[in-house]
Amino acid sequence: MNRRPTQADVARMAGVSQATVSLVLNGPSNARARVGEQSRRRVLDAIRETGYVANPLAQGLARGRNRIVGVFTYESVFPSDGSNFYHPFLVGMEAEAVDVGVDLLLFTSAPVAAGKRRLTDSGWNRLDIADGCILIGRVGNDRELHELRERRYPVVYIGRRDPSDVDGHVPYVGADYAAATAEITRRMLQLGHRRIVFLGDLSAVPSARDRVLGYRRAMDEARHRPILLDGGAFTPAEAVQVIRDHGATAALLGPNVDVVAVRAAAITAGVQVPADLSLALLGEPENEPYPEGFAGFRIPRVEMGARALRLLASVIEGDDALDPAQLLACRVEVGHTLTSAPSAPTSPTVPVKEPS
Amino acid sequence: MNRRPTQADVARMAGVSQATVSLVLNGPSNARARVGEQSRRRVLDAIRETGYVANPLAQGLARGRNRIVGVFTYESVFPSDGSNFYHPFLVGMEAEAVDVGVDLLLFTSAPVAAGKRRLTDSGWNRLDIADGCILIGRVGNDRELHELRERRYPVVYIGRRDPSDVDGHVPYVGADYAAATAEITRRMLQLGHRRIVFLGDLSAVPSARDRVLGYRRAMDEARHRPILLDGGAFTPAEAVQVIRDHGATAALLGPNVDVVAVRAAAITAGVQVPADLSLALLGEPENEPYPEGFAGFRIPRVEMGARALRLLASVIEGDDALDPAQLLACRVEVGHTLTSAPSAPTSPTVPVKEPS
């Protein structure tokens, strides 16, 4: 016989009905009782002889579940520019997938146009191959997300989501930037720094906003005035200049700032790091590894991947055991770019005013 | 309605049969003709209204094909030790998958025991979710490979296979180590080197054997005696010593040799690289990036991934258009560790004898 053996083949050989074969294979827990020992043995023998294995597609169709978890990234999963942004997430997801016993489906059939993968007509239907999906990266347009919810398709986001996003609450696994940023800021304060600049993304996206929030909170506690600067607005040299202009002895640098360049610019300008100026990095720079020895915090990407997979599995099962909004702690890096404030406070060269 | 709409729902709404809906969606190319314009419009309207999308599982079951390509690695796809051996392959596969329009399934449900993923009972059946599979890495045991062939399950290997392997010819995409090694060797010969050592894996695995083959071929052409040394047998310092002992002015280093350490050991021993000793690396070191500036060749992993996916797609289609045994050219790196032979030939300190 040339085609793959089916339950019907096995049944024929064993002299039982096809349904009995199914029962032997995966009947309810009391199945041992439900099928007579005689038939049972013959079925098992026939399975061995034919080399039968179940067709997972048919099982999926009949059961309505597949043991496949999808991964949808709005950019390429494996960027060809060599950077591998998603890699740590995938490491975590794979480890957990092995554990949970699901396969990982990468939606590579959805074409990437202009760097963005779209959930086109074909994309939508492919989604259903998986029992649910993990979404990573800059999320798609609202229409797509809305549609996902309408379909009640199980989804977990990697990255913080606002409850107001799309419509309703979406399960996510994020990193607690607020807490981590606050912690670093407090550390700076403890080290005697008073003027601490935040140089980073000032926009309203949750990840940016949370960092600002943590910074503000720590500064408020200490009754010091926050100094917020837009990280995208300055060259490294200008950044150093503006930090000094504010009379700051320490700066928090967001991941959109080229911290290595800023440090280099400081040295060039005769500003010692950390003797004159302490620097801390708020999470891995975009598309680059964390610069060795830099103070700041790292994003727990591997753990985020693992937790996302676990969460999705629970969402698929429909059990509410897991918190649908998970914020994981970041790992603080001590590094050597952060030290006590210089004893003689530098004097601001321009009047410091609170940004609006 | 709470469940996902089906063709039956659409048909009901449009007042046609379920089969007609299917025909409208994906009838034969002459389908426009086969369904009347009236029904056609009504079906299309109903689809829009219900938001119907086909269930890919059901399609797969009915069609017997799925548009999913599996990736089976005998180790973790994403090793947690940070090294990402498979990454370049996946880059290539993803790019091609987008093009071919298939999704990539990572078989993460197969448990990894003792670092090896096994095709267990459950693993076997999961395989059938995909239309075929790309196998990467140290391949599994013969029983598994044999069984794969027995099942006529479409498979493509990444990495050179011997025709004698398993039983019969297996499609593969490999790198042409023989040609690349020969090319480097010839380059050394052109640069005036006469005593050229091959220090690497001397075992019978195809990738090792091919390198030796290329080296031998080039040396034979030039009527020079090959000097083969087992790369695993020496510390870096010993390696330098033994290379010098053979009076060699150039050495080819296999990927199991820590080339950076060897170069360092040479410097330490007062041997200038490349002035006194030219070095070339025969492909990326295991689990490490290619050392910048080193002469030698790189393995075209991205391209191999892409070609493997393309080949598998063609195997699945059953067309024989593509060569089932593909050897891709490696990229030669000029580097600065390879230069002309020293004008005054070094004299061997021990009698050189041909290894057996």
Next chain:
DNA sequence: CTGAAAGCGCTTACAG
């Protein structure tokens, strides 16, 4: 041009 039917390979009530 269109409908009714069989079949893809399973699971799961439902009768006996």
Next chain:
DNA sequence: CTGAAAGCGCTTACAG
């Protein structure tokens, strides 16, 4: 304890 049947949601000959 076991078999016959219906159903999962499609595709694809086969009749009309």
